[in-house]
Amino acid sequence: MAQDTNRLTRHILLAMLLGIGLGACAQWLLESLALPSLNTFFHTWLSGGLFWVIGKVFVASLKLLVVPLVLVSLVCGAASLSAGSELGRVGLKTLILYLLTTALAISLAMLAAVLFEPGVGVSLETRGPVQVNTPTSFANVLVGIFPSNPFAAMVEGNMLQVIVFALLLGTALRQAGTAGQRIHAQFNDWNEVVMVLVGLLMRFAPYGVFALLFNLFAEKGFATLQDLALYFMTVLLVLLAQMLLVYPSLLVFLARLNPLIFLKKMRQVHVFAFSTASSNATLPVTLQVVEKRLGVDNRIASFAIPLGATLNMDGTAIMQGVATVFIAQAYGVDLSMSAYLLVILTATLASVGTAGVPGVGLVTLSMVLQQVNLPVEGIALIMGVDRLLDMLRTAVNVTGDAAVACVVAASEGKLNPECYAQQTGVTESG
Ligand code: ASP
Numbered sequence: 001m002a003q004d005t006n007r008l009t010r011h012i013l014l015a016m017l018l019g020i021g022l023g024a025c026a027q028w029l030l031e032s033l034a035l036p037s038l039n040t041f042f043h044t045w046l047s048g049g050l051f052w053v054i055g056k057v058f059v060a061s062l063k064l065l066v067v068p069l070v071l072v073s074l075v076c077g078a079a080s081l082s083a084g085s086e087l088g089r090v091g092l093k094t095l096i097l098y099l100l101t102t103a104l105a106i107s108l109a110m111l112a113a114v115l116f117e118p119g120v121g122v123s124l125e126t127r128g129p130v131q132v133n134t135p136t137s138f139a140n141v142l143v144g145i146f147p148s149n150p151f152a153a154m155v156e157g158n159m160l161q162v163i164v165f166a167l168l169l170g171t172a173l174r175q176a177g178t179a180g181q182r183i184h185a186q187f188n189d190w191n192e193v194v195m196v197l198v199g200l201l202m203r204f205a206p207y208g209v210f211a212l213l214f215n216l217f218a219e220k221g222f223a224t225l226q227d228l229a230l231y232f233m234t235v236l237l238v239l240l241a242q243m244l245l246v247y248p249s250l251l252v253f254l255a256r257l258n259p260l261i262f263l264k265k266m267r268q269v270h271v272f273a274f275s276t277a278s279s280n281a282t283l284p285v286t287l288q289v290v291e292k293r294l295g296v297d298n299r300i301a302s303f304a305i306p307l308g309a310t311l312n313m314d315g316t317a318i319m320q321g322v323a324t325v326f327i328a329q330a331y332g333v334d335l336s337m338s339a340y341l342l343v344i345l346t347a348t349l350a351s352v353g354t355a356g357v358p359g360v361g362l363v364t365l366s367m368v369l370q371q372v373n374l375p376v377e378g379i380a381l382i383m384g385v386d387r388l389l390d391m392l393r394t395a396v397n398v399t400g401d402a403a404v405a406c407v408v409a410a411s412e413g414k415l416n417p418e419c420y421a422q423q424t425g426v427t428e429s430g
Contacts, residue, residue, distance in 0.1 A: 001217030013205035023217025058208020077302030078156035078170020109321030163241035279356030295419030308401025315393025316361035327378030
C-alpha cells in the first residue's frame, strides 16, 4: 500500500516532466515547420481537443472535492476539540503565523528586488494597455466572511463562509449532548468516505498533470521568459528562499521537525499546485498529505489547511513585492521608506484577499500599486511571465499552509512524530 503512494508520486513527477518537455518540443516544432495543416490538426485534436478535455476533467475532479472535504473535515475537527478556547488558541496561533510568514515573504521579496533592480531600463512602450478588475477590498473580505445562507456559500464555493459555517456547526455538535454525538459519528464516517474519494480521483492525476502542462508549454513555450528574465529570476530566487530556508527554519526552530522529511513528503502537493496553479484545487491533496503523511491531527489540519488555502499566500505576496519594486523602477519612481512599509502591509492584506485560483494575485496587485500611487498599467509589463510564476508561487502558497499546520500541531502536541518520520506513508486510497 505504501508503495502505491510512492509509485503514484513518481508517476505524477514523470508526467510533469514529460508534459513540460513534450509541450515545449511541440511548440518549437510547430513554429519551425509552420505547416498550416499540422497546426490545425494540433490545435483542433490535441491541445484544443483530447488534452484540453483531460485537463479540464482533472481540475474539475479536484474542485468537486473541495467543498465536501472542507465541510466534513472541519465539522469533525471543530466537534472534537476539547473546548471552545482550544479553537480560539489554535486559530490565533495559525493566523499569527500566517500573517508573519507572509510579511516576511514580502520583505524578502522587496529586498531582493531592490538589490537586483529587475525593472531598471525596462522599456515601457512595447506593451499594450491593461485591463484590471477591481480587487475586493479588505473590508469586503471581512464582511463577506459570515454566510447568510450556508447552502448558497457551498454552491458558490465561498470557502471563508463554508469555514465559518463548519466551525459553528462543529461547535454546536460538541455542545449538543447525545444528539450531537450521533451526528458527529456520521460526519466521521463521511470524512473517511471523502478521503477515499480523494484517493480514487488522484489515480487520474498523472494524466491530468501531463495534459495541463503539455498544453501550457505547447502554447507558450519558454519564449516569453527571455524578455523578463531578471524579474522572473528574482521572483524565483525569493520563492526558493521561502521554500528552502524560511519554512525549514520554522519547522526546526519552532517545532523541532526535520525539514527534509517535510519537503520530501510535500513533493506530490507541489506537483498538483504547480500544474493547477490553484491552492483551492490542490486543497484535497494538501489536506491528505498533511494528515496522513505528516501526521497532523485532523483537529488542526482541517482548520489550518482550508483557511491557509484561502488566506495565506506567501508566494503571491513575494510576486507582489518584487512586481511593485519592478514597476516602480521601470517607471523611474523612487519609493520612500514609508511606501515600502505600506507595500508590506497592503500586500499582506492583499494576499489575504487573494482567492486560491489561478491568476488572482495579479488582480490584487492593483490594490498594492494604488496604495503607493504606482500606475496600475504597470501590470502589463509582467503579464507575459505570470502564468509560469503563478504555478511556482502556488506551490509556495500551499507549502506555507502545510508548514504552519505542522508547527501549530507540534506546539499543541497534536502531531504524530512516528507518522511524520515514517519514510513511506499511508496510501492515497486509505
Ligand atoms: N494561483 C494562486 C493560488 O491559487 C493565487 C495567485 O497568486 O494568483 O494560490
